Amino acid sequence: MQVDVAIIGAGAAGMMCAAHAPGRVLIVDHAKAPGEKIRISGGGRCNFTNLHCAPHAFLSRNPHFAKSALARYTQWDFIDLVDRHGIAWHEKTLGQLFCDTSAKEIIAMLRRLMQQNGVDLRLRASASDFAKTPNGFRFTLIEDGSTREVLAKILVMASGGKSIPKMGASSLAYEVATQFGLAVTETRPALVPFTFPQERFAGLSGVAAPARVTAGAQSFDEALLFTHRGLSGPAVLQASSYWREGEEISVNLSPTADLLTALKTQRAASGRRNLTTALAAHLPARLVDHLAPEMQLSGNLADQSDSRLVEICAWLSDWRLKPGGTEGYRTAEVTLGGIDTDALSAKTMEAKTVPGLFFIGEAVDVTGWLGGYNFQWAWSSAMAAAGALSA
Known part of the structure; x- marks a missing residue:
């Protein structure tokens, strides 16, 4: 299978990136449905962003790293997207925005956007054996008990962190980063x-x-x-x-x-x-x-x-x-730490030393406060990568 963009992880960041990336896009996730963390978030109503989202509300070894992505795709941009898709929402305390009815509306919106973009969504599937090639990347796609080789010009790791392992959390993004020589900062449970x-x-x-x-x-x-x-x-x-x-x-x-x-x-x-x-x-x-x-x-x-x-x-x-x-990763809402931001471009989320390799969302060493900030980082970092691919 040959694709232009392969995205590993169909969570908030992965789906957002897939919905806006150019060319033939493949997105892979081992879950039976995409956006499982979105589905359970905010008591089932998804606290999808925060009116007060700004860099001060994010933790990172480099407190300036998130500024570029957050400035170029803001909470107002995502609110506009939600409004255009007819999703009713309301503000709770401290600028937190929730769906009026169900978090599933956000998932459905992202799925529609991916469908419109011609994205190939593969669920109950996994990716392994990543390698660099002269024209991009190669990995093994395991699906329905069979394996096949995938060649991708661009590889985007959106597989999240270690929080809530019962939802399928894994350290895959960190392993891939390490394999390609990128540093990973200390990780620990946060919002726990x-x-x-x-x-x-x-x-x-x-x-x-x-x-x-x-x-x-x-x-x-x-x-x-x-x-x-x-x-x-x-x-x-x-x-x-x-x-x-x-x-x-x-x-x-x-x-x-x-x-x-x-x-x-x-x-x-x-x-x-x-x-x-x-x-x-x-x-x-x-x-x-x-x-x-x-x-x-x-x-x-x-x-x-x-x-x-x-x-x-x-x-x-x-x-x-x-x-x-x-309580540890079992109940932690996010993972603190992750891919060292020194290894990534703040503008594009691309690895500085591995052209074509991107890391977005929770996998990166950027962790927001409680109240919609981490979803906004997912949207913003995803759009930073997608925008770079479209340039």
Whole structure:
């Protein structure tokens, strides 16, 4: 089989690139359906981009690398594409955009675009034994128990990272990069819940609260959720990308309210009220009960001096915790790290030392915040590659 462009991976980046690449395009995926991560994302409604998408919301060893692709295919471009295909959407918090009905609409849109572009989609198939040839690349396509050789002028690796292995995640892109002499940075799970030893928060499982969670030098104000195994929720998932094993995180349980003033006001109005009862007006009652022994919360409000209330509020605004680890790739939404951006052109996503070899999407060392940023990177990096192929 001879093709102009072979794309490995029919996820968000792979389908977007296939839909816009020139010539005869082959796209290969081992799943039974394309876009499986799209299908399950956003609670089944696909948080397909973010109104506030900008380079500051992406992690990479080279913080400037993503600027070119994000600037040349923006969130507004993808929103326009969605609108032209009649997909209704709505904004949730912090600029997050979701389909009104189903993530399957995004998949259907991409499939239509691929069909219009004459793309040859091969599912339940795999690619292996990649090699460089004088005119491009050669690899083995394994499909329905049989094998055949594929010759492609261009090879685009869009096979993603290691996150959510039950969806078929693999390290294929990293292996191909290494084979062709490209460096791969350290990879680890990102946007992932924290775990704690001895099921520390098992008794609080299901309790949620607004919080500011800080890891490293980065803080996020969103919901925190206690789980049987540890901590989750948007604020925690965001902070996990900045956390390193063995480090503490800081949790501010009163990120927007002036808790000290509120408690002093309550003390003046109803000093005989129990301290834990007073705190339960600002924090979940189960959480206050859990913290009471550790913080030695006892007595009535009237019994608490100003200095004691200051101490309590300071503790609640900087609750220091040391996670035992994370849930790992099993539940991580993305993989942090990947193909070293020093090896790629920021404008085209092409390998600098291997002409015709491209890496796009999650496989690259560019990781976005929670809330549609990683999908936007998929769209933008895919269009950067497709645009280079059309030039």
